[in-house]
Amino acid sequence: MVNKQSPLPLYYQIEEHIKGLIDSGGLKPGDVLPSEREFAESFNISRMTVRQAITNLVNKNILYRKKGSGTYVSPHKFEQSLHGLTSFSEDMRKRGLEPGNKLIHFELSSPTEELIDHFSLQEEDLVYKIKRIRLANGEPMALETSYIPVKLIPGLSQEILTRSLYQYVEEHVGIKLGHAAQSIEASAATEDDARHLQLELGEPVLFIQRDTFLDDGAPFELVKSTYRGDKYKYKMNIDRLR
Numbered sequence: 001m002v003n004k005q006s007p008l009p010l011y012y013q014i015e016e017h018i019k020g021l022i023d024s025g026g027l028k029p030g031d032v033l034p035s036e037r038e039f040a041e042s043f044n045i046s047r048m049t050v051r052q053a054i055t056n057l058v059n060k061n062i063l064y065r066k067k068g069s070g071t072y073v074s075p076h077k078f079e080q081s082l083h084g085l086t087s088f089s090e091d092m093r094k095r096g097l098e099p100g101n102k103l104i105h106f107e108l109s110s111p112t113e114e115l116i117d118h119f120s121l122q123e124e125d126l127v128y129k130i131k132r133i134r135l136a137n138g139e140p141m142a143l144e145t146s147y148i149p150v151k152l153i154p155g156l157s158q159e160i161l162t163r164s165l166y167q168y169v170e171e172h173v174g175i176k177l178g179h180a181a182q183s184i185e186a187s188a189a190t191e192d193d194a195r196h197l198q199l200e201l202g203e204p205v206l207f208i209q210r211d212t213f214l215d216d217g218a219p220f221e222l223v224k225s226t227y228r229g230d231k232y233k234y235k236m237n238i239d240r241l242r
């Protein structure tokens, strides 16, 4: 409800009201909002004020407009910090979600030129190629292909990969992860991405590559992953450079 005596501007109160409806589940991602006229009438305020509140929420990506159709609640996105080397399982648990894995490919193979260079391997060395669908509460979030030299984790098995890789290597192999170089690019879902992530072909996705190194600087993994564009946004804190 709006309070016309309050020092808070009316458009701001409407914004807070709509955000409250979204937080409480009264309005869900994909739901259409009542029209400006309906809002204005039920709050007894001008349509201009309602429009300003809605425009502000559109600018914050909380709502989106569809031409000729109306205003809708945006899909909820996970905010992923770009600070700290964490695992998918840790990230999901921090959000109160149950991480899950669907292993779709597990292979020990000869390294390509790119992998020989990256890991400084000999031609006879082997690498694991691991492809997993990463799930949150059973819903697919990302499709991840990892390459790891076999000599770093000789005992890795398909069974282990149904749980957290980082937890296994740190707790059972004694590996100390150090840092990673990560890049994030806009991309479009390929047929493979679309099939495994329940997307349409060509839908926006984030292509992320992570090169992880041990604390002694040796390369540990090279991971190429596709994250759902409708589920993920990355967040970083930045300081003014002086």
Ligand code: 16G
Binding pocket: 086, 087, 088, 089, 090, 099, 144, 146, 163, 164, 165, 166, 167, 208, 209, 210, 212, 221, 223, 225
């Ligand atoms: C994240 C990492 C991936 C790592 C995995 C380990 C990115 C882009 N990728 O998905 O490099 O292998 O976590 O997760 O963040 P796990 O310990 O849950 O198996």
